[in-house]
Amino acid sequence: MTLEQAIAKMNELQAAQQAYNHAMGVLSLDGDTAAPSASARGRGETMGYLSGVTYKLLVNDEVKEALETILQNKDAATPLQARQAELLKEDYDDTTRIPMDEYVAYSTLITNANAVWHEAKQKDDYASFAPYLEQIIDYNRRFASYKDQHKPAYDVLLDGYEKGASTATLDPFFALMREKLTPIILEVAQKPAPDCSFLEQRFPIHDQRIFSDRLMQMMGIPRDRCAIAETEHPFTTNFNKWDVRITTNYAETDVADSMYSVIHEGGHALYELGTADEIQFTCLASGASMGLHESQSRFYENLIGRSLPFCRALLPVMQECFPDQMKGVTAEGLYAAVNRSQPSLIRTQADELTYPLHIAIRYEMEKRMIAGDVKVGELPALWNQMYLDYLGVTVPNNREGILQDVHWAGGMIGYFPSYALGSAYGVQMLHALEKDFDPWCDVEKGDLSRITAWLGDKIHRHGRMLTPPQLLRSAIGQDFDPSCYTAYLTKKFADLYKL
Ligand SMILES: [Zn+2]
Missing domain, CATH: 1.10.1370.30 (Neurolysin; domain 3)
Structure with missing residues (x-):
């Protein structure tokens, strides 16, 4: 793959990611503001499906080759392109380590958990939220170990929000x-x-x-x-x-x-x-x-x-x-x-x-x-x-x-x-x-x-x-x-x- 082809591939990836993030962001905003409470079920299905699509957009050999090509030829790329490749490669590495079925199941879980939490909070009913929280903790611990099994899981999670924090x-x-x-x-x-x-x-x-x-x-x-x-x-x-x-x-x-x-x-x-x-x-x-x-x-x-x-x-x-x-x-x-x-x-x-x-x-x-x-x-x-x-x-x-x-x-x-x-x-x-x-x-x-x-x-x-x-x-x-x-x-x- 030439540098030019690699940059074209990276641009195509980002355009697609932006479009999916935009659509999923609107769905999520709607879920938190205007959508009726029972809508979470259908939204969970949709979000799960779309997260599968975004997973495949990122995790594939062509993307890997494109990002590696740019990183190997950083000096010939613009600083913006080099930085994009750097961040996307980090994201690629982290996401690749998570099996797709778990990635999708987690996305659906989060959509449902959010809706359950809303109701649990209103009704002061921790018991109804607890099974969701248990799964969320479990997923986070597992995803952290996929990312870096040598580091304590919480350090991996902290680093995801604030690079270098531990x-x-x-x-x-x-x-x-x-x-x-x-x-x-x-x-x-x-x-x-x-x-x-x-x-x-x-x-x-x-x-x-x-x-x-x-x-x-x-x-x-x-x-x-x-x-x-x-x-x-x-x-x-x-x-x-x-x-x-x-x-x-x-x-x-x-x-x-x-x-x-x-x-x-x-x-x-x-x-x-x-x-x-x-x-x-x-x-x-x-x-x-x-x-x-x-x-x-x-x-x-x-x-x-x-x-x-x-x-x-x-x-x-x-x-x-x-x-x-x-x-x-x-x-x-x-x-x-x-x-x-x-x-x-x-x-x-x-x-x-x-x-x-x-x-x-x-x-x-x-x-x-x-x-x-x-x-x-x-x-x-x-x-x-x-x-x-x-x-x-x-x-x-x-x-x-x-x-x-x-x-x-x-x-x-x-x-x-x-x-x-x-x-x-x-x-x-x-x-x-x-x-x-x-x-x-x-x-x-x-x-x-x-x-x-x-x-x-x-x-x-x-x-x-x-x-x-x-x-x-x-x-x-x-x-x-x-x-x-x-x-x-x-x-x-x-x-x-x-x-
Ligand atoms: Zn804030």
Whole structure:
């Protein structure tokens, strides 16, 4: 095969992959938003069939030869082509090791598990979800061993979301979080809580929908390329940079819940919307890693969204959307309320200070699940015990406990650490950005365009061109240092609570 033929084959592969991913992505989005509950059965069949097709698209001798030809002649290919071949070959190697029947069965299982989880969560019925979770854990363990039987299975899974991550790097990371944050959490608990009652009044969902549009407008999200839908567990999905979808979940008596979901998912959306034109419809058109993706969402959600300057910009918008509920509220009052720190049950609603411990719990649980140290039936009790040990809270039911997150139902075991890593990356990005310009006057005016342009230049446009450590280093100009994150949290909450 000549290099020219190899490149043509690779381009053909990516065009087909993009088309299938697009179609399957729309099906999956529909399943999570609009489709009736019984539709999972048919969708599972369809997804299983389509995943078989995508498996065969990638796993065949012609693709292997094409990718090897390009990699052997890297210097004659363009940097974009060389990087595509590199990533596709990794994907080829990983996928080839999984037998096709298992690959297809797993895809069907995930579609069904997702639907079962939705109902199990609503009904607080862990028992109905447990057999699915058991199979998912089993598949993940098996797939990890196919990929690399010499490494512990959980390390293989972690590496799939964040290249280079392992228990060797994450054990000390989470130990640091516990060591540095627990004393502050305990100190904060002794202080009087700020008034949050104005955020817990009735906020009609109709008005919250209008407010979501205003938030997306404040974030500079182009609405002709990004739509919002409603779902049980907020997420973002992208088909290409001209079609990104975010989702949220409205709670009538908790306006901050959806507000921060929209800002979080909006951060993910800005990443995808900002990927360069020349990498669209290739495997490079996505985030560099899940940790980097979460760095963007949590950057907007917390570093910007929970800052005092942003609260100053946000308050008049909230007063316009919710005049009765927000009457007499000050920006300082709003800032204190959206930063109330309190050990709690739900990860997505947790404040910045306690959040890393929610992740530490999931990380420890996953380690034990994958190692086979704990039976699926024992997981809720372990979850509840860890919430008591780490955060001192008593979990009243599985709905607000082990069933709260969608990730395990979606087969994503090893994903959670991305949230904590991303939050930590974000703090170093903010420090780097502040060296280039002062963002806070812009934020106070509700203008995030310069910030998004900075992140666009440093992070978004590159897609997967660089490896995650390369991209991070080029953006922040230094190595990853989690103590910047704990120092940021310590200062912020010491100021807020006058410790
Ligand atoms: Zn996220």
